[in-house]
Amino acid sequence: MSVQFTYGTRSTEQAAAEAVIRFVSKKELVQGEGAMPIVQPQIDDALKAQYAKGLFKADAEQVEVMPTLGLYPAAHIVFVGHDEEAGASGLRLAAAAAAKALKKLRAEKVQILLPDAVLEGAYASIGAERAAQALTEGLLLALHVRQPLKREQSERFTLKEVAFVPQGAAVAAEHATLWESGIAKGKLYAEGVNLARDLTNLPGNDLTPERLAYHAEEMARELDLEIEVIDEWSAAEQRMGGLLGVGQGSINPPRMIVIHYKGNPGSEEAWGLIGKGITFDTGGISLKRAEGMQEMISDMGGAAAVLGAMRVIGELKPAINVIAVIPTAENMPSDRAIKPGDVLRMMSGHTVEIVNTDAEGRLVLADGLTTAITRGATKLVDVATLTGAVSVALGTQATGAVTNHEELFKQVQAASERAGERIWQLPAYPEYKKQIKSDAADLKNSGGRYAGTITGGLFIGHFAEGLPWVHLDIAGTAWLESSRGWETKGATGVMVRTLIELIVHHE
CATH class of the missing domain: 3.40.220.10 (Leucine Aminopeptidase, subunit E, domain 1)
Incomplete structure (x- = not known):
């Protein structure tokens, strides 16, 4: 800036x-x-x-x-x-x-x-x-x-x-160095948030999965980060059934984007940051209502948050390893689209019965988690505009969270408090998992209307393979109808600063 x-x-x-x-x-x-x-x-x-x-x-x-x-x-x-x-x-x-x-x-x-x-x-x-x-x-x-x-x-x-x-002039010189450092961080954090906002605000005919991959490649090149962009043929070879299933209804093919930041090559520990990158979501065969559908350009807000955070991480260069994964696809209805009743085999080998094609984000994220794990991630945080139900529960005031690991969640929560971004943890009782059991496959991709945010999160958590994992549902906080505080109308770039705080200042 x-x-x-x-x-x-x-x-x-x-x-x-x-x-x-x-x-x-x-x-x-x-x-x-x-x-x-x-x-x-x-x-x-x-x-x-x-x-x-x-x-x-x-x-x-x-x-x-x-x-x-x-x-x-x-x-x-x-x-x-x-x-x-x-x-x-x-x-x-x-x-x-x-x-x-x-x-x-x-x-x-x-x-x-x-x-x-x-x-x-x-x-x-x-x-x-x-x-x-x-x-x-x-x-x-x-x-x-x-x-x-x-x-x-x-x-x-x-x-x-x-x-x-x-x-009070007496304090000016005493704190000048700290102020200069704080100003530099503030500018850098704001750049990361505003990158996420600008990406999320792009129209869907501009920001296709291929174009999102292009933006990621440009950023990686600028910051000298290693990047993989997995196209639909490589995804098929790696059996990414969730990503390919969601993307098969669109003329714009899906991509799996993987960015590697190696700040501590001698460590086996690595953060996995996974961002949902649905560049436009019609709902597929389970079509959404027309009113408000234009806001579904924001369905890649999780991907934008991860990219915004990675930009700052790449600049600050903390001594820690990060694997950023962005599964990106366009969810469209067509003669090729998945339909209710289909069964997909995911990258992990688990099978999923499709009961609602509008519950597509969790399908691409499932393959996103597996991608991060196969590349060495040891703890996972996913960010996604996952469910409308989180807005019913929390409005636009807080991001919903589901986790399998209390200690990791406490780290995420502490980071969010430093960033001034509210997160509210939802329960993950074993009984909720019964709602996503399927008679036709290992899982079904929707547990119904009740506890929709929790069951959607637990679906993703099934693919964490027992690793510490936190899911952040930003469906209510990623997009605003009017500005408030430092958050602007439209895309907010929420969770960028929380992710930065989590990685750069983790304890």
């Missing part, structure tokens, strides 16, 4: 800032005479008057934009409500709220004033580096928007210069 970030004492070129951001707490707005100024006496009085009238309450994400009318070197001040004890998520949300105001102002050069209360609260709870990372992520992620395909293309608004300026 081309945005230039700096951290330090107040610049002599402060007049160059088009807008200034100041995070404000309720405590500051009720302080009497003798208190440290918020920004400037007259402007402070105007803000406090807004507070007294109940117009600005300094609530989280609440924004008040004030023109300075020559009382301050910048043209506008953006006040953002903030709770000093809200941690990294609070800073990320505050920065995202500020970013949206900057976009309306078209302010490309900004300063962010950091009062002692914000700095001290952040440092006490999360440290300087994570505070800088959270603020940088919030700004960059909130400004990202889907780029429409138009005859006359419009440019995305982007920041050019951002200066973080501590109002």
Whole structure:
């Protein structure tokens, strides 16, 4: 990203800032005479008057934009409500709220004033580096928007210069190195998320399985990563019955993409990250309803999350091994498509009765897990827009999780908390597995309406071969009808930062 970030004492070129951001707490707005100024006496009085009238309450994400009318070197001040004890998520949300105001102002050069209360609260709870990372992520992620395909293309608004300026100059030099490191991480994490968003937002006639493989190859080449792209003939040789079965109804053939990152060649341990890559999902013969089907371009959100994470992992180069696997196909109805009642033999050798062709993601993921295992993965995390049922259970607020290994799940959950992405674990009682038993095969690919997210997850877990495994169902969180916080309308890039935290900062 081309945005230039700096951290330090107040610049002599402060007049160059088009807008200034100041995070404000309720405590500051009720302080009497003798208190440290918020920004400037007259402007402070105007803000406090807004507070007294109940117009600005300094609530989280609440924004008040004030023109300075020559009382301050910048043209506008953006006040953002903030709770000093809200941690990294609070800073990320505050920065995202500020970013949206900057976009309306078209302010490309900004300063962010950091009062002692914000700095001290952040440092006490999360440290300087994570505070800088959270603020940088919030700004960059909130400004990202889907780029429409138009005859006359419009440019995305982007920041050019951002200066973080501590109002208590004593801490500036002391934490400068940590801030620079946090800013660099924030920019890199945001790039990974925005890559995932851009891929997911692509129309289905552009992003076919072959094109998704092309994007993966380009990224791997840039980062000097080893990549395998398994076409339909090689997939047949390796008996990938799930991948081939789902993809056989489309003119666009499926692909199995495998990216190898070898950060610790001497270790036998390797993470397997598997992302569902259904580039468009009609439901196949079990056709979906027409309303809302256009959003099924997002059915490769899990694949995008894995690619976004691998981009950052390839840049940061942690001393750990990762095998990223993306089974990608297009689920279409045709005279060649699989149909209810068919039985597929998966790469693992297990057989699956097809009772609903719209439960296709778990079929390609089953072969994806086997692919990761055969290439040396010792613990598995899959990410998938798997079930509508997860939205019924959790809405768009949290990603659902199913696991066979509590310790691994705790690692994933800790990573999600650091990233500010909510995950909620669902039960995996043995009784649920009875719902996916088949009279015609080892398994059937749907356990019916009840506990659909759990049974879908357990179907995938059957192919983990007893290895530690966590399934993340992002069907409710990968795509939004309207923006919120740092997540934009359309593709959100959810789980990119969680996967990065899991791999780069695992314990």
